[in-house]
Amino acid sequence: xxxxxxxxxxxxxxxxxxxxxxxxxxxxxxxxxxxxxxxxxxxxxxxxxxxxxxxxxxxxxxxxxxxxxxxxxxxxxxxxxxxxxxxxxxxxxxxxxxxxxxxxxxxxxxxxxxxxxxxxxxxxxxxxxxxxxxxxxxxxxxxxxxxxxxxxxxxxxxxxxxxxxxxxxxxxxxxxxxxxxxxxxxxxxxxxxxxxxxxxxxxxxxxxxxxxxxxxxxxxxxxxxxxxxxxxxxxxxxxxxxxxxxxxxxxxxxxxxxxxxxxxxxxxxxxxxxxxxxxxxxxxxxxxxxxxxxxxxxxxxx
Numbered sequence: 001x002x003x004x005x006x007x008x009x010x011x012x013x014x015x016x017x018x019x020x021x022x023x024x025x026x027x028x029x030x031x032x033x034x035x036x037x038x039x040x041x042x043x044x045x046x047x048x049x050x051x052x053x054x055x056x057x058x059x060x061x062x063x064x065x066x067x068x069x070x071x072x073x074x075x076x077x078x079x080x081x082x083x084x085x086x087x088x089x090x091x092x093x094x095x096x097x098x099x100x101x102x103x104x105x106x107x108x109x110x111x112x113x114x115x116x117x118x119x120x121x122x123x124x125x126x127x128x129x130x131x132x133x134x135x136x137x138x139x140x141x142x143x144x145x146x147x148x149x150x151x152x153x154x155x156x157x158x159x160x161x162x163x164x165x166x167x168x169x170x171x172x173x174x175x176x177x178x179x180x181x182x183x184x185x186x187x188x189x190x191x192x193x194x195x196x197x198x199x200x201x202x203x204x205x206x207x208x209x210x211x212x213x214x215x216x217x218x219x220x221x222x223x224x225x226x227x228x229x230x231x232x233x234x235x236x237x238x239x240x241x242x243x244x245x246x247x248x249x250x251x252x253x254x255x256x257x258x259x260x261x262x263x264x265x266x267x268x269x270x271x272x273x274x275x276x277x278x279x280x281x282x283x284x285x286x287x288x289x290x291x292x293x294x295x296x297x298x299x300x301x302x
Contacts, residue, residue, distance in 0.1 A: 010043030013214035033271030034072035044077035056276035066101035084109030195242030202227035
């Protein structure tokens with residue numbers, strides 16, 4: 001396989017995993033959020049990634065969400081699901097569950113927590129690659145995973161026969177662009193922090209974007225389309241809003257995933273609710289400041 005064996009492109013939101021007051025997954029809310037996003041212009045969905053708080057989910061919960069993502073997409077685009085675990089055997093087991101559920105792609109993290117060499121990371125991916133049948137998207141998010149997919153390592157991984165894409169979420173423009181240059185002829189390249197530099201990424205040839213912000217702001221979907229279509233004045237305005245929205249969500253006592261869910265709740269969108277521990281829901285001034293900021297940015301009305 002290579003990039004030509006899949007049709008993945010465009011804005012693919014990384015969706016939240018909503019939990020009800022008892023801490024159980026709100027599966028109806030999860031499906032409803034996906035349906036809403038597709039109707040707004042999403043070309044696919046990424047479930048059980050970092051935005052989906054995968055680290056708090058049991059393996060059984062992840063299996064159920066794989067099936068729900070496939071059902072909610074209903075053939076309207078790819079359902080790509082996160083299968084990242086520290087160990088290769090556990091990752092492979094989740095891959096097989098995703099394959100049974102009908103997922104279109106497998107988002108594979110490098111092993112996380114312990115610092116590894118490039119050879120060790122490559123060995124992990126090769127073991128997973130050789131054990132699965134569905135296409136793989138490599139997930140580079142060193143801020144969360146510790147281990148980074150450098151452009152050189154991405155070049156090596158691109159030669160594995162199931163690897164067809166990379167979600168480049170380093171947040172480092174130089175790493176993103178060097179990776180795209182190294183692998184774009186073999187892999188589909190998705191810009192992770194599209195709210196930060198999605199417009200230049202798409203303008204320079206990125207296949208699509210994967211971001212949490214479509215959950216709260218449809219402009220993050222429009223950002224891709226305006227950049228793709230060369231509507232640069234409109235694209236630049238959306239990029240500025242995305243940059244300011246990103247800053248709002250991670251300052252003033254706020255962190256990204258609880259802020260995302262709080263912003264969804266404020267707007268009455270499905271898929272929000274409380275995060276799971278150790279994350280805590282926003283309250284007090286962080287919550288009030290989020291509301292004020294979103295109103296000031298024109299993302300929501302008062």
